[in-house]
Amino acid sequence: xxxxxxxxxxxxxxxxxxxxxxxxxxxxxxxxxxxxxxxxxxxxxxxxxxxxxxxxxxxxxxxxxxxxxxxxxxxxxxxxxxxxxxxxxxxxxxxxxxxxxxxxxxxxxxxxxxxxxxxxxxxxxxxxxxxxxxxxxxxxxxxxxxxxxxxxxxxxxxxxxxxxxxxxxxxxxxxxxxxxxxxxxxxxxxxxxxxxxxxxxxxxxxxxxxxxxxxxxxxxxxxxxxxxxxxxxxxxxxxxxxxxxxxxxxxxxxxxxxxxxxxxxxxxxxxxxxxxxxxxxxxxxxxxxxxxxxxxxxxxxxxxxxxxxxxxxxxxxxxxxxxxxxxxxxxxxxxxxxxxxxxxxxxxxxxxxxxxxxxxxxxxxxxxxxxxxxxxxxxxxxxxxxxxxxxxxxxxxxxxxxxxxxxxxxxxxxxxxxxxxxxxxxxxxxxxxxxxxxxxxxxxxxxxxxxxxxxxxxxxxxxxxxxxxxxxx
Amino acid sequence: xxxxxxxxxxxxxxxxxxxxxxxxxxxxxxxxxxxxxxxxxxxxxxxxxxxxxxxxxxxxxxxxxxxxxxxxxxxxxxxxxxxxxxxxxxxxxxxxxxxxxxxxxxxxxxxxxxxxxxxxxxxxxxxxxxxxxxxxxxxxxxxxxxxxxxxxxxxxxxxxxxxxxxxxxxxxxxxxxxxxxxxxxxxxxxxxxxxxxxxxxxxxxxxxxxxxxxxxxxxxxxxxxxxxxxxxxxxxxxxxxxxxxxxxxxxxxxxxxxxxxxxxxxxxxxxxxxxxxxxxxxxxxxxxxxxxxxxxxxxxxxxxxxxxxxxxxxxxxxxxxxxxxxxxxxxxxxxxxxxxxxxxxxxxxxxxxxxxxxxxxxxxxxxxxxxxxxxxxxxxxxxx
Ligand SMILES: Cc1cc2nc3c(=O)[nH]c(=O)nc-3n(C[C@H](O)[C@H](O)[C@H](O)COP(=O)(O)OP(=O)(O)OC[C@H]3O[C@@H](n4cnc5c(N)ncnc54)[C@H](O)[C@@H]3O)c2cc1C
Numbered sequence: 001x002x003x004x005x006x007x008x009x010x011x012x013x014x015x016x017x018x019x020x021x022x023x024x025x026x027x028x029x030x031x032x033x034x035x036x037x038x039x040x041x042x043x044x045x046x047x048x049x050x051x052x053x054x055x056x057x058x059x060x061x062x063x064x065x066x067x068x069x070x071x072x073x074x075x076x077x078x079x080x081x082x083x084x085x086x087x088x089x090x091x092x093x094x095x096x097x098x099x100x101x102x103x104x105x106x107x108x109x110x111x112x113x114x115x116x117x118x119x120x121x122x123x124x125x126x127x128x129x130x131x132x133x134x135x136x137x138x139x140x141x142x143x144x145x146x147x148x149x150x151x152x153x154x155x156x157x158x159x160x161x162x163x164x165x166x167x168x169x170x171x172x173x174x175x176x177x178x179x180x181x182x183x184x185x186x187x188x189x190x191x192x193x194x195x196x197x198x199x200x201x202x203x204x205x206x207x208x209x210x211x212x213x214x215x216x217x218x219x220x221x222x223x224x225x226x227x228x229x230x231x232x233x234x235x236x237x238x239x240x241x242x243x244x245x246x247x248x249x250x251x252x253x254x255x256x257x258x259x260x261x262x263x264x265x266x267x268x269x270x271x272x273x274x275x276x277x278x279x280x281x282x283x284x285x286x287x288x289x290x291x292x293x294x295x296x297x298x299x300x301x302x303x304x305x306x307x308x309x310x311x312x313x314x315x316x317x318x319x320x321x322x323x324x325x326x327x328x329x330x331x332x333x334x335x336x337x338x339x340x341x342x343x344x345x346x347x348x349x350x351x352x353x354x355x356x357x358x359x360x361x362x363x364x365x366x367x368x369x370x371x372x373x374x375x376x377x378x379x380x381x382x383x384x385x386x387x388x389x390x391x392x393x394x395x396x397x398x399x400x401x402x403x404x405x406x407x408x409x410x411x412x413x414x415x416x417x418x419x420x421x422x423x424x425x426x427x428x429x430x431x432x433x434x435x436x437x438x439x440x441x442x443x444x445x446x447x448x449x450x451x452x453x454x455x456x457x458x459x460x461x462x463x464x465x466x467x468x469x470x471x472x473x
Numbered sequence: 474x475x476x477x478x479x480x481x482x483x484x485x486x487x488x489x490x491x492x493x494x495x496x497x498x499x500x501x502x503x504x505x506x507x508x509x510x511x512x513x514x515x516x517x518x519x520x521x522x523x524x525x526x527x528x529x530x531x532x533x534x535x536x537x538x539x540x541x542x543x544x545x546x547x548x549x550x551x552x553x554x555x556x557x558x559x560x561x562x563x564x565x566x567x568x569x570x571x572x573x574x575x576x577x578x579x580x581x582x583x584x585x586x587x588x589x590x591x592x593x594x595x596x597x598x599x600x601x602x603x604x605x606x607x608x609x610x611x612x613x614x615x616x617x618x619x620x621x622x623x624x625x626x627x628x629x630x631x632x633x634x635x636x637x638x639x640x641x642x643x644x645x646x647x648x649x650x651x652x653x654x655x656x657x658x659x660x661x662x663x664x665x666x667x668x669x670x671x672x673x674x675x676x677x678x679x680x681x682x683x684x685x686x687x688x689x690x691x692x693x694x695x696x697x698x699x700x701x702x703x704x705x706x707x708x709x710x711x712x713x714x715x716x717x718x719x720x721x722x723x724x725x726x727x728x729x730x731x732x733x734x735x736x737x738x739x740x741x742x743x744x745x746x747x748x749x750x751x752x753x754x755x756x757x758x759x760x761x762x763x764x765x766x767x768x769x770x771x772x773x774x775x776x777x778x779x780x781x782x783x784x785x786x787x788x789x790x791x792x793x794x795x796x797x798x799x800x801x802x803x804x805x806x807x808x809x810x811x812x813x814x815x816x817x818x819x820x821x822x823x824x825x826x827x828x829x830x831x832x833x834x835x836x837x838x839x840x841x842x843x844x845x846x847x848x849x850x851x852x853x854x855x856x857x
Contacts, residue, residue, distance in 0.1 A: 090756055105759070397636045397646070403517045406524050407633040414711060414782060446757060450711050450780035457767045457777075462573055465767050466760065471726035471743060472795045472815070473537050473584055 002331035006030060008109040009326065010095060011078075012086055012268060015043020016312050017304025018114030019069050020319030025112075026077045028327040033106065034078050035097065037085040041073050042066040043116055044140065045312045053146035058171060062143060088446035089271055093299055096446070103455055110299045112322060113269055113287075117262035117305040120284070120422050122369045126228030127258070128381045131235050135161040135259035142168040150254030154237050156180035156225045159261040159363035163208040166217065177253040179212060179219045180239050182260065182365035188221075191358055220249065224369055225258055242368070260422075261363025262309045267416060270444040272300050278436040281357060282309060283364040283422070285441050291346065292325030293318060301326060309363065310356035317345045317352070370426035379427075380420040382413020390424060394431045400440045401425060414450050417442040485511045485645070487832070488665055488676035490652045490690070493523035494818060495811040496682030497635045498825025499832075501557075504642035506833050511674060512644055513667065515651035515686075519632030522684050525787035526818045527707055527741040528628040529729045530563065532593040532620050533570040533722045534742075536795060536815045537584075538841060540591035542827075546820035550626050556822070558638045561630045564734070568623025568720040569607055571614045571772060578615045581724035585618040595620045609716045609773050623720045625731050628818070647674070655679055655693055655808075662807065678832065681810045682825075685750050685788040687798070691810065691844070694802040698847045700813065703789040704748040704755055705741065708766055710779040712736030721772055728768050738779060740769040746786040755786035791815070792847070799828055799842035810844055 006029060011022040014036030022034040034041070040048035046066030049057065057063075073080060084099035095106040119136045121127070131150075133141070135157055138149045142165075152175045155166045166176045192206055213219060226240035226248070234254040241247045263284035266276065275288040275296040286308045287295055293303040303322040304315040321342050328338040373379065375388035385408050398404040401411070401424055410424055411417030417424070421442055428439040487503050489496040492514035504510040512518070530550060535543040549556060550563040570585075572578040585595045595618050603617035604610060639646060650667040658664040662677040681690050688700040712735055721730040728742035744765040748755035762784060770776045790813045792798060797814040811828045814820055827837045 088757070091754070096759070393633055396633045397518075397640070398633070400517065403520065403632075406520065406629060409629055412783070414780075445783050445785055447781060447784065450782050453710065453766060453770065453779040453781050454777050456763055456781060457770050458763075460767050462771055465771070466764050467725060467768070468727050468744065469725070470580065471534060473587060 004332050005330045008033065009112060010035065010106055010109045011112045011114055012095075013043065013114035013116055013304070013306070014038070014041035014073070014080070014082070015114060015116050015304060015315065016046055016069065017116075017306075017315040017319035017322075018043070018112070019073050020316050021112050021114060021303055021323040022078045023072055023076045024320055024323030025326060028323070028332050030327070030330070030332070032078045033109075034073070034080045035084050035086060035095075036080075036082055039083050041070055041080065041082065044136065047140060047144045049144045050146065053144050056146035056172070057143055060143070085449065086268060087448050087451055089268065091273070093272065098451060098455055102458075108299075110326065111272070111301070112293070112326070113300065113302045113306050114304045114319065115265045115268060115306050117309055118265045118418050119259045120261050120263050121258070121419050122260050122366050122423055123373055123377050123379050123387075123420075124224070124226055124228070124369075125374060125377050126230070127225075128378055129228060129230055129235070131230065131255045132228060133255065133257050135165050135257050136262070138257035139165050139168060142172055146172070148172050148174040149257055150234065151175060152177050152234070152253045154178050154180065154225070154235075154251050154253040154256040156239075156256060156258040157260045158182040158365040159259075160205045160359065161259060161261075163205055163212065165257055166212050167208045170212075170215065176212070176217045177251045178239065178249070179217060180223050180225055181219065181221045182224050182242070182369070183221060183362045184365075185221045187362055187365070191362065218249075223249075224366060225256065228256060260366035262305065263422070264306050264308060266306075266441075267444045267448050269295070269300070269302055269306065270441065271446070271448075272297060274300055274302075276441075279308060279360070281364070282360040283367050284309075291321065291349065293322035294325065294329075298329070309360065310353060311359075314349060314352050314356055317349045320345050321349065367426065370423040371430035373423060373427070379423045380408075380410040380413065380417075382415050382419070383409040385410040385420075387427065390427050391431065394428060399428065399432050399434060400438065401428065401442050402440060404428060405442055411442045416444065416448065484662060484675040484677060485509050486676070487678040487680060488513060488663070488674055489680045489682060490655075490665070491681065491683035491686070491812075492518035492646070492648070493521055493682060493684055494519075494631070494821030495684070495814070495825050496680060497523075497639060498822050499680050499682065499811055499829045500644050501635070501638055501642055502826050502829030503832060504639070504644045506829070510644045511647060511676070512639065513647045513650055513652055513665070513674065515649070515668070517648050518646060519635060522787050522789050523818065523821070524628065524632055525707070525785060526628055527729055527739055528626040528818065529720055529731065529741070529816075530624040530626060530819045531568050531720050531722065531729065531816070532588060532595065532622055533568050533618065533720075534726045534729065534816055535588075535819065537587045537591045538796065539815060539820060540588055540593045542820040542823050543816060544592065544622065546823040547622060547624065549822040550819070551624070553634070557634055558641065559634045561626060561634050562734075563624060563626040565622075565624040566719045566731075567606060568620045568722070569603055569610070570618040570620075570722040570724060571603070571610065572616050572724045573611070573614055573771070575615070577724040581616060581618050584724065593620060594622060607717055607719050607721065609775055610721065611772055611774055618724075625720060625733070626818075627733060652690070655690070678807045678809070680828070680832070681802070681808070682812055684812055685790040687790060687810065687812050691798075691802070694808055696802060696844050696848065698798070698844065699793060701791040701793075702748070702750050703743065703791055704746045704786050705789050706744045706746045706757065706761060706765060706784065706786050708740040708762065708769075708784050709782050710738045710740070710776070711782045713738065713779050716773055716775045723768065723772065728765070728772060730769050730772060737782065738769075738776065740765060742768070748786055748788060750788060755788075757784050757786065789817075794846075797824065797842045798844045799824060800831065800839045800844060802844055
């Protein structure tokens with residue numbers, strides 16, 4: 001056993017995984033700083049509700065679970081820095097932060113990345129109207145804001161979030177015009193067979209699905225939103241069937257919520273240079289990790305959905321196991337202690353992991369849509385790059401995402417390609433017949449999100465500027 | 474001149490090593506003259522300096538001796554449709570270089586005079602005149618140097634345009650294949666070995682145009698020239714309403730500032746980051762980010778409303794005398810170099826064309842760029 005090393009640990013992300021890991025790490029006696037951009041810990045699922053939402057949204061597991069987690073965090077020795085975002089990092093893992101108190105840096109430490117997931121989108125004509133939101137965004141708006149995205153909503157995309165969002169709309173008194181699912185009914189029922197392994201979650205998804213059907217809400221499987229047109233009162237939405245493109249269904253709604261599953265947020269892990277691989281089932285890039293979240297860098301761990309989408313139950317277990325593994329790596333506990341502390345969580349993880357992985361193809365059911373995106377459709381909304389522009393660059397010889405970005409500006413905007421990367425990759429692999437690994441991913445650049453210029457400059461005099469010596473004449 | 478007529482020659486007439494603006498322009502003009510040309514890059518083409526530069530077409534920051542070349546290069550960018558086959562969107566604007574202190578004003582006047590002598594139409598103007606040209610600048614300036622010949626080019630459009638032009642000219646492009654050795658193959662040209670490929674490439678002539686990676690390759694040809702690698706920083710803002718319409722800089726050359734058609738403002742000027750040529754990895758130095766951006770905000774105070782969208786670093790090469798390397802590396806005129814050109818994106822097309830002309834038998838004046846100027850005994854350039 002190495003001699004104990006009590007140097008600091010920084011956890012990025014205060015969701016279920018990050019908070020759980022931070023608390024467990026500090027119980028091992030490590031000085032832990034937890035950083036989260038929100039004003040309260042909890043992440044996406046356990047996000048703290050607004051006072052209005054506390055009154056209007058029926059009590060639920062997410063509120064009570066979040067409150068418990070925040071209570072435990074407050075009672076722990078973890079230093080919590082809320083309202084703080086990581087906008088950059090150095091090769092030695094110095095973290096550049098910005099918060100209400102301005103810019104600051106955290107010196108190199110062992111970093112546990114627990115920054116969760118990002119929603120995936122596939123473009124279609126009209127998708128950039130503000131009347132269309134993501135499924136995850138709509139869900140948070142309703143659960144934590146107590147506000148409907150619209151009185152009548154079309155819920156579209158893929159994965160379990162479809163049914164949970166539709167359920168939330170009804171719960172707040174809204175109307176669901178239709179549910180449009182890229183997955184097939186058989187896929188869902190096949191999943192039902194896994195019920196025994198994760199009863200709570202699967203039972204809930206299937207019971208919502210049944211409820212919605214009973215409420216007479218049309219559910220289109222193997223279908224997708226193929227266009228959205230703005231009208232005076234909202235949207236006119238066209239639903240197309242994947243296997244019968246000529247079959248169309250029209251719906252009017254005030255808004256639509258659309259999302260094609262989740263993917264790990266990899267901006268930080270990619271910047272840190274850890275190894276990643278493409279998960280074919282999930283259709284996304286994820287850091288290469290072992291069961292405890294160890295990566296190709298000894299000073300960086302990844303836990304929760306950031307290590308691959310598995311949902312909240314897995315996130316908590318992963319957070320625990322990562323913390324104990326880090327404690328073992330630091331020589332704070334023996335391998336025997338690690339084994340006994342993690343025996344139960346690791347057994348549960350194995351079981352839940354199997355179910356969660358079965359869920360991935362359902363979340364990724366829209367994968368075939370990107371390759372067929374219409375030429376005029378905008379793929380990169382930040383830089384307004386159309387599919388035609390991308391196809392022509394690919395034709396000129398851009399065989400990977402970074403050359404495509406360099407030649408078209410796709411992915412250069414404020415979102416750093418979060419919205420367009422999957423579509424761009426599918427276009428490249430579809431045209432060049434190369435693998436997602438060959439197509440690669442957009443190089444992550446700092447800052448990770450736009451920074452007010454004055455937060456970098458501060459107050460200064462001209463004479464404060466350390467002007468380098470003149471360039472040669 | 475041998476003109477091979479078959480598609481995939483066993484031996485290329487010329488192989489260009491390094492697919493940036495220097496190599497690609499040389500390749501283009503050689504191929505158009507009928508040579509069978511291949512161009513090799515260790516990564517995708519135009520991804521090093523030529524893909525990440527600021528696209529400033531300024532004379533204010535150009536080395537005085539290179540002003541004539543920069544003027545020609547700038548003209549070529551503005552007429553890219555004529556020789557490259559498509560308009561890449563270069564824009565002619567005026568350029569202002571500013572002085573805020575007495576020392577800077579002296580420097581400004583001195584540098585403007587030297588550049589004027591080299592043919593740059595630069596004049597010193599009063600603060601009032603400068604403000605009438607560019608209303609958004611800090612009224613606290615003491616003087617400005619005005620040049621009617623300035624402008625910028627959206628760098629991102631250039632790589633794809635070259636790819637199409639090269640394809641049309643019949644250049645064979647070999648990407649993601651680093652050149653590992655170049656050996657003379659029995660007096661019959663060169664054998665070029667590539668990383669990750671079994672097959673060597675053969676050529677009668679080679680052109681080295683590997684930018685910041687030149688030093689080692691020059692050594693293969695007996696030229697021991699230390700190449701310094703600059704790690705230049707660029708900062709781009711989110712789009713904002715128009716705050717300037719010219720290219721702005723300061724007397725000592727450490728700022729370049731312009732707003733593109735889409736509204737984003739690009740802040741550069743050669744502030745340094747950390748990096749290396751081994752893996753091309755780079756890192757921002759926070760103090761230099763702050764210094765560069767402060768300078769920009771000082772020059773255009775309205776930038777205080779901007780959001781910084783991205784910061785990046787690119788590798789630029791420099792010789793000990795900060796003058797280019799262009800010309801033959803061997804006495805039998807079969808190996809050549811083109812690179813280390815200050816403000817090399819501006820003059821790149823012209824420099825590449827010059828070398829192509831030299832290879833094709835013309836005799837442009839390349840004396841100041843001769844690689845042998847660094848050799849102790851100028852007549853002994855050896856061959857690998
Ligand atoms: C951040 C930045 C901003 C700049 N701003 C401006 C500006 O505003 N205006 C201006 O005029 N100039 C500017 N410059 C300078 C300009 O970009 C360069 O002078 C010019 O692009 C150099 O072109 P090049 O072809 O010599 O080199 P590069 O474009 O660097 O090309 C060299 C190529 O060689 C390849 N290579 C390297 N090793 C090997 C190997 N072993 N085998 C095969 N291939 C190899 C590389 O991959 C690369 O593609 C800037 C430079 C930088 C870095």
